[in-house]
Amino acid sequence: MACLHDHSCEEHDCSSDWSLYKHIDLSKVSALNEAVSGSVKSVFRAWEQRLNSSEGHLESNEGDPELIVFIPFTSDVKIKSISIVGGAGGTSPAKMRAFINRDGIDFSDAQSMQPVQEWDLVENLQGVLEYQTRYSRFQSVGNITLHFPENFGGETTQIHYIGLKGEATQLKRDVVATIVYELRPNPSDHKTRSETGGGLSQVE
Secondary structure, three states: OEEEOOOOHHHOOOOHHHEOHHHEOHHHOEEEOEOOOOHHHHHOOOHHHOOOOOOOOEEEOOOOOOEEEEEEEEEEEEEEEEEEEEOOOOOOEOEEEEEEOOOOOOHHHHHHOOOOEEEEOOOOOOOOEEEEOOHHHOOOEEEEEEEEOOEOOOOOOEEEEEEEEEEEOOOOHHHHHHHHHHHOOOHHHOOOHHHHOOOOOOOO
16 A cells, blocks of 8 residues: 555655654665666655755666665664655556565565565656555564566666664664663672672762
8 A cells, every 4th residue: 555645744644754764774785786886875864855966866777677675774773654755758667576574585585475565656857646555474583585576568667765664773783682681680780798898888
């Protein structure tokens, strides 16, 4: 289901407050079949900048419209909706399939695996559409892989913006493990009274 922006965004959670852009681990974002290596990073921007493609865009190799985009997060997130702004002239992706918490998915995997959800897309050149997720399935997402198997007839597939809306946990993924470790008792912190002189001191 797509959300059309013909309403007041302040009342429908469309504001940048719900954007997951700042929780994307951009240094580890990658794509398969991109014509220019690393260009996938340019499609992730703040929500207000979704139509500003001056930094570049993601494009597939000529004659092969299929793309895979791997998006890891710095903390677990809950994804409410996804927005895709594609290119003109039939180069926009026509279908999107999502896989959650799976590393290293290639085209063979994507074709054979069952996605968590898939959408039929429309050409969204003005960034006015958001595709709603089946929210209960998009909880505790550490990474998401988006598979774009086809477009609207162009020689290549172009993606100018990918936006993700939702919520993030407050703790980064690597911090959680540290906290769990620190909660374990350390024997050296619990010496007997005979070892410490037998008294209790009061902290002023």
